[in-house]
Amino acid sequence: MKFKKTLFAGIAAIVGASTLLGSNIASAQKDWPTKPIALVVPFAAGGPTDTIARLIAVPMGQALGQTVVVENTAGAGGTIASTKVARAAPDGYTIYIHHMGMATAQALYDKLPYDPMNSFEYIGQVADVPMVLLGKKDLPANNFKELEAYIKANGSKVTMANAGPGAVSQLCGLLFQSRMGVRLTNIPYKGTGPALTDLLGGQVDLLCDQTTQTIPYIKDGRVKAFGTTTMKRLPAIPNVPTLNEQGLKGFEVKVWHGVYAPKGTPQPILDKINAALKKALSSPDVVKRLQDANIDIAPMAKVSAKGLKDHLESEINVWGPVIRKANIPD
Structure with a gap:
């Protein structure tokens, strides 16, 4: 009888602790963010991806109520940064912006320490160059x-x-x-x-x-x-036809960018980051500066987890065969 009482007391303590832990986690998610957020860029400062990251970091930080700090982690075609983010704590304080290199890495490198499709949470597409x-x-x-x-x-x-x-x-x-x-x-x-x-x-x-x-x-x-390499002519050079209209049907290459988080980042936090990203991409100042640089903002329907995931999968299917056939490096 004493054993049963002890057992039930132990179970009650575990259940109580779990309830308290769950309550603390829920509270932490509700209060997030309480400190600066790192936006990791897989290339050196000054490039197109870094430029886009710095343009969206400030308005995203304003929307979230915390500073978003751009963190450049260059090397190995973006795989060093991708590995770093994949192994980061899934607490929302590390997020990641990468271009189409996320889709080409599997075909370019024999062994990756991460899976482009399954090691990250998807937040949304950002822009195309x-x-x-x-x-x-x-x-x-x-x-x-x-x-x-x-x-x-x-x-x-x-x-x-x-x-x-x-x-x-x-x-x-x-x-x-x-x-x-x-x-x-x-x-x-x-x-x-x-x-x-x-x-x-x-x-x-x-x-x-x-x-x-x-x-x-x-x-x-x-x-x-x-x-x-677009489906429609570019406003900046309207007299230049697309390759698609000149016979290479469906030829489209855009240096697209997406924002990710480590796998396991709680959905409420992902939702907050997504809302901040959408707000940043709707900012008149960001819109103008991206347009001035001939960078196209992604349609809002694609600034979503599904939009980014579907696009990444599609791009992997496009570039994998091209890279393997070409036997890169070349």
């Missing part, structure tokens, strides 16, 4: 039809620059070659800066690059623009 297929100024072709004929006539003699293995410029170029059914001579650089410099100097023939840094050169005629 369009790209343009560019040619050097003195390339004989003046439009896409002429470029197609020039490539078919010259094959591997045509050179295509990129920013190195796994870079978006490389992936865009490889997808272009795959859709065209050709194999060009791919020349890797240590970044799009030097690749663009050599294109401007006429040392390489082609480059697929982001609009954030190429539109001024297109407008002043220092490079030829053969097509945008």
Whole structure:
């Protein structure tokens, strides 16, 4: 009898402790955040992803009532930062912004210490940076039809620059070659800066690059623009047709960005972060500054867990076969 009383008392104590713990967790979630939040960026300061992160960090912090601190963790194509976030405490104080590299990592690296689809909670898409297929100024072709004929006539003699293995410029170029059914001579650089410099100097023939840094050169005629990688023409360069309308049906490459959290982050906290992200992307100042940089804000329907998850899965299916077929690095 004494044993039963002791057992029941022990059970009661455990139940009581569990109830108290549950109450404390619920209270913590309700009061969240009570300290600054780290927004991890997988690249060095100054790049497009870092720029977007810093634009949304301030209004997100204002919406949450705490400072959102941008934390740059560069290296290994974003996999160092991704691993760091995947292993972080799921308490909402570490969140993550990454671009389409989240979708290409599995095909680029043999063994990842995280699973892009299952090691994170999804918060929402953020913004897309369009790209343009560019040619050097003195390339004989003046439009896409002429470029197609020039490539078919010259094959591997045509050179295509990129920013190195796994870079978006490389992936865009490889997808272009795959859709065209050709194999060009791919020349890797240590970044799009030097690749663009050599294109401007006429040392390489082609480059697929982001609009954030190429539109001024297109407008002043220092490079030829053969097509945008979007479904619709870009307002900043309305006279440049899309590759889709010129025959490469469905050709779309955007440097898209999404916000994530460690797996297991409580839903009430995720909901608060999502609401803050939506508020930031609706801020007139953020909208203007992103538009000025030729960056497209994601539709609000995609600034959601489902929108980001569905898009990531779709992009993995697009880029996996392209990367494996190309046998990157190249």
